[in-house]
Amino acid sequence: MIHTALMSAPFGMLFIEANSSGITQIRIAEVVDQSTKSSSVFIEQAIEQLQEYFAGQRKIFDLSLDPIGTDFQQRVWAELQKIPHGKTLSYLEMAQRLGNVKAIRAAASANGKNPLLIVIPCHRVIGKDGALVGFSSGLAVKKWLLDHESEFKQQSLF
Known part of the structure; x- marks a missing residue:
C-alpha cells in the first residue's frame, strides 16, 4: 500500500510518499491535494525529522528509504x-x-x-x-x- 502526506516547508509544501519498505519520495508538491492522504509510521518519522531539520535540530536523517531507480x-x-x-x-x-x-x-x-x-x-x-x-x-x-x-x-x- 502507498501512503502519502503533505507537510509545510519554509519554501512551500512537501509531498511525502512511502510504501511498506520506507520513504519513496519527498518532493515539492506541484498540486496540493489531500484527498489521497494516508499516513504510516514511515511518513510520521519523515515529517518529524524534516521538522527538526527545518528547526536546525537535525543534521542527519535516520529513516527507512526505498527510492526507486537504476x-x-x-x-x-x-x-x-x-x-x-x-x-x-x-x-x-x-x-x-x-x-x-x-x-x-x-x-x-x-x-x-x-x-x-x-x-x-x-x-x-x-x-x-x-x-x-x-x-x-x-x-x-x-x-x-x-x-x-x-x-x-x-x-x-x-
Missing part, C-alpha cells in the same frame, strides 16, 4: 548521503568518487532524478566553480537549503 542512480544517491551537512561537492568530485570522471553527466543526471529531496542531499552538489547549478526544485530552494545548513553548522546543538 543501479547507477542508487550508487549516486548513496554517495550523496555521504556529503556532510553544511558541506558541498562539485559534480566533477562526485564523478571522481564514483570512480569515473567521464561519468560526470550521468552522475549529474542521476542527481537530478533524486526522488528524496533534502534527505538524500542532492542540493549539496554544485558546479566546480562554486556556482549553484542543476537543481530540479529550483535554484532558489537549493540556495535556501545551503544557507540553512550553513547557518546551523555554526551553532552548537547541545
Whole structure:
C-alpha cells in the first residue's frame, strides 16, 4: 500500500510518499491535494525529522528509504548521503568518487532524478566553480537549503 502526506516547508509544501519498505519520495508538491492522504509510521518519522531539520535540530536523517531507480542512480544517491551537512561537492568530485570522471553527466543526471529531496542531499552538489547549478526544485530552494545548513553548522546543538 502507498501512503502519502503533505507537510509545510519554509519554501512551500512537501509531498511525502512511502510504501511498506520506507520513504519513496519527498518532493515539492506541484498540486496540493489531500484527498489521497494516508499516513504510516514511515511518513510520521519523515515529517518529524524534516521538522527538526527545518528547526536546525537535525543534521542527519535516520529513516527507512526505498527510492526507486537504476543501479547507477542508487550508487549516486548513496554517495550523496555521504556529503556532510553544511558541506558541498562539485559534480566533477562526485564523478571522481564514483570512480569515473567521464561519468560526470550521468552522475549529474542521476542527481537530478533524486526522488528524496533534502534527505538524500542532492542540493549539496554544485558546479566546480562554486556556482549553484542543476537543481530540479529550483535554484532558489537549493540556495535556501545551503544557507540553512550553513547557518546551523555554526551553532552548537547541545
